[in-house]
Amino acid sequence: MGGSKGEDKPAAGEDWCYQFGNKDTLIVKPSKKSPLALRMVVFAMTMICGIFICTMCMKQLGSDSWSRIVKIEVAEQSCNKSAIAPSEVHFVHYPQPITYSRSECMCTPVRYFAIISSQRSGSGWFETLLNSHMNVSSNGEIFSSKERRSNMTSIIKTLDKVYNLDWNSSASKNECTAAVGLKWMLNQGLVANHADVADYFNRRGVSAIFLFRRNLLRQLVSQLANNHDRYLKQLNGTHKAHVHTAFEANILARYKPRLNTTSLIRSLKQADDYTRDAIENLKSINHITIYYEDLIQNRTKVYDVLDFLKVPKKKLVSRHVKIHTKPLSEQIENWDEVYNALNGTQYESFLNADYRI
Numbered sequence: 001m002g003g004s005k006g007e008d009k010p011a012a013g014e015d016w017c018y019q020f021g022n023k024d025t026l027i028v029k030p031s032k033k034s035p036l037a038l039r040m041v042v043f044a045m046t047m048i049c050g051i052f053i054c055t056m057c058m059k060q061l062g063s064d065s066w067s068r069i070v071k072i073e074v075a076e077q078s079c080n081k082s083a084i085a086p087s088e089v090h091f092v093h094y095p096q097p098i099t100y101s102r103s104e105c106m107c108t109p110v111r112y113f114a115i116i117s118s119q120r121s122g123s124g125w126f127e128t129l130l131n132s133h134m135n136v137s138s139n140g141e142i143f144s145s146k147e148r149r150s151n152m153t154s155i156i157k158t159l160d161k162v163y164n165l166d167w168n169s170s171a172s173k174n175e176c177t178a179a180v181g182l183k184w185m186l187n188q189g190l191v192a193n194h195a196d197v198a199d200y201f202n203r204r205g206v207s208a209i210f211l212f213r214r215n216l217l218r219q220l221v222s223q224l225a226n227n228h229d230r231y232l233k234q235l236n237g238t239h240k241a242h243v244h245t246a247f248e249a250n251i252l253a254r255y256k257p258r259l260n261t262t263s264l265i266r267s268l269k270q271a272d273d274y275t276r277d278a279i280e281n282l283k284s285i286n287h288i289t290i291y292y293e294d295l296i297q298n299r300t301k302v303y304d305v306l307d308f309l310k311v312p313k314k315k316l317v318s319r320h321v322k323i324h325t326k327p328l329s330e331q332i333e334n335w336d337e338v339y340n341a342l343n344g345t346q347y348e349s350f351l352n353a354d355y356r357i
């Protein structure tokens with residue numbers, strides 16, 4: 001057996017050469033004096049080089065990421081992607097969570113998204129609507145934590161975890177997740193890092209749902225009422241940003257803020273410019289833009305978002321109850337002053353645009 005082993009080696013070496021083409025171009029012509037010895041030397045050198053390079057690769061990647069890469073390749077290869085349009089391929093993913101196995105959902109394509117919004121724009125309500133869909137997981141305001149948004153490294157680490165389906169939150173589903181995301185407010189490190197974030201989203205195929213509010217005056221009232229409750233904690237000593245009963249909504253809506261009409265126009269302009277600039281800076285991201293007002297006036301508008309996320313149409317529900325439902329004139333203490341301050345300005349429409357619920 002020992003003899004046959006010695007003969008096997010050069011033969012194996014030859015097979016190896018043939019895979020890459022003409023053996024003459026790859027191997028130094030054996031000299032007539034000791035052809036076998038020389039071929040052995042060349043073969044041994046090649047083996048040593050190969051092993052050395054492999055070891056270096058493994059070391060740099062770490063064995064964890066190495067096995068992950070192998071796993072991802074297996075999944076990518078075994079999932080049938082022929083039904084996915086070429087323009088969509090960049091947005092379709094097959095994540096491999098570390099914390100559990102997707103098992104039968106392994107080949108369910110997953111879309112990555114982020115709800116990009118600002119405080120008091122109905123994004124809390126909107127997110128609960130999306131989460132009532134069995135295949136959608138939106139993990140909430142993850143970047144409300146200062147630590148997670150303190151620098152781009154932290155932000156990317158957090159996003160990677162969410163999009164790898166490893167973020168454990170109440171929104172995590174037992175069903176096959178087909179869209180996973182989070183809610184991200186502009187002032188939570190998003191505007192501050194807009195270029196890097198747009199780059200990340202474009203590189204990893206993440207889509208954005210821009211959700212904003214047209215009536216900035218209503219948004220301001222909602223913000224002031226929310227701040228007020230933060231101090232007073234009107235519902236049995238706890239502060240609530242969102243409520244689930246009309247009874248609670250009425251208690252929170254009782255507060256009528258008095259607006260400073262000297263600084264009002266400047267504040268509205270600031271808020272308007274801030275959002276406009278942000279949308280301009282993030283527009284390279286694959287996105288859909290929706291307005292809170294359109295969502296509450298037209299219940300089918302939310303299906304545009306399901307289409308955008310390519311998840312099946314389902315009836316969506318939320319337990320949230322709207323807090324401010326009355327006309328603005330009944331919700332602002334110094335309404336006449338505010339009216340006079342805004343009448344005839346570019347923000348005049350905020351005074352009149354009231355919706356019926």
Ligand SMILES: *[C@@H]1O[C@H](CO)[C@@H](O)[C@H](O)[C@H]1NC(C)=O
Binds near residue numbers: 080081
């Ligand atoms: C992939 O799916 C398509 C239909 O979507 C089917 O025609 C094709 O045979 C499938 N290929 C494999 C390898 O399963």
Ligand SMILES: *[C@@H]1O[C@H](CO)[C@@H](O)[C@H](O)[C@H]1NC(C)=O
Binds near residue numbers: 147148150151153
């Ligand atoms: C980024 O922020 C995290 C968390 O606050 C911190 O641990 C880390 O040192 C920071 N990294 C850099 C490069 O500043």
Ligand SMILES: *[C@@H]1O[C@H](CO)[C@@H](O)[C@H](O)[C@H]1NC(C)=O
Binds near residue numbers: 099100
């Ligand atoms: C997620 O968190 C819940 C409760 O905190 C826990 O019961 C569950 O095991 C966790 N799931 C994973 C996959 O870590």
Ligand SMILES: *[C@@H]1O[C@H](CO)[C@@H](O)[C@H](O)[C@H]1NC(C)=O
Binds near residue numbers: 311
């Ligand atoms: C949604 O989840 C259900 C239940 O797990 C699954 O059967 C279905 O294929 C999923 N739909 C999509 C589009 O992923």
Ligand SMILES: *[C@@H]1O[C@H](CO)[C@@H](O)[C@H](O)[C@H]1NC(C)=O
Binds near residue numbers: 234236
């Ligand atoms: C406060 O708690 C009491 C009893 O626990 C309950 O009956 C009442 O409805 C609560 N009030 C509010 C505003 O939540």
Ligand SMILES: *[C@@H]1O[C@H](CO)[C@@H](O)[C@H](O)[C@H]1NC(C)=O
Binds near residue numbers: 261
């Ligand atoms: C209203 O805003 C102006 C300008 O910011 C400020 O000087 C003034 O003190 C404010 N008035 C009240 C009552 O807060």
Ligand SMILES: *[C@@H]1O[C@H](CO)[C@@H](O)[C@H](O)[C@H]1NC(C)=O
Binds near residue numbers: 300304
């Ligand atoms: C409601 O929204 C849907 C989807 O965007 C649209 O097709 C429809 O025309 C809208 N209806 C009204 C009354 O605006």
Ligand SMILES: *[C@@H]1O[C@H](CO)[C@@H](O)[C@H](O)[C@H]1NC(C)=O
Binds near residue numbers: 343344
């Ligand atoms: C608003 O301004 C217009 C002129 O710009 C004036 O005619 C109108 O009376 C004003 N409305 C109120 C309620 O003051």
